[in-house]
Amino acid sequence: MADALYRLFYGTRPFDKLMLGIDVTVVVISFLGLLVGWLAWKRFGLRKRQKAIGVFIDRGSRLLSNLPYGSADTPAWTEAVESFTHDVVAYLEKKSPRAVNTFLENFEPLTFNPMVAFDIRVTHAMLAHSLKNLRSIMENAEAYF
Numbered sequence: 001m002a003d004a005l006y007r008l009f010y011g012t013r014p015f016d017k018l019m020l021g022i023d024v025t026v027v028v029i030s031f032l033g034l035l036v037g038w039l040a041w042k043r044f045g046l047r048k049r050q051k052a053i054g055v056f057i058d059r060g061s062r063l064l065s066n067l068p069y070g071s072a073d074t075p076a077w078t079e080a081v082e083s084f085t086h087d088v089v090a091y092l093e094k095k096s097p098r099a100v101n102t103f104l105e106n107f108e109p110l111t112f113n114p115m116v117a118f119d120i121r122v123t124h125a126m127l128a129h130s131l132k133n134l135r136s137i138m139e140n141a142e143a144y145f
Contacts, residue, residue, distance in 0.1 A: 049095060049145050053138045056088050060131045067116060067124070074120055081127050088134065099144040103133050 063084055068077040092099045110125035137144055 046141055050141050078123055096144045099137050
């Protein structure tokens with residue numbers, strides 16, 4: 001080891017030291033390029049997931065605002081809410097189990113809207129809470145994905 005160090009600093013020509021410096025510089029620049037590329041790719045994937053969650057939020061908000069007027073529309077609306085929840089859970093399961101747990105958690109007491117028909121109040125309240133959880137996932141996407 002000492003012989004290699006001796007040759008590196010004392011038994012070389014100035015040109016050899018210059019080439020070593022250039023090689024080290026190229027390796028460092030290559031590493032920095034890979035690091036920047038990896039960070040850009042990760043950020044691109046994060047934005048793609050945020051856009052997908054935004055689509056789910058729009059779909060859920062439309063469901064929340066388009067309540068059924070009569071009892072004949074109630075089963076179709078309830079089925080649409082269940083389909084929405086299933087689609088969100090299926091997407092989040094592929095991306096992040098932690099996000100699924102946050103989406104489905106319901107630790108706060110549900111607040112019922114008195115203007116909503118009695119037979120869909122629980123579904124309406126759970127949908128509103130799920131949308132709130134989905135918004136928090138989108139706002140803190142770095143923590144989930």
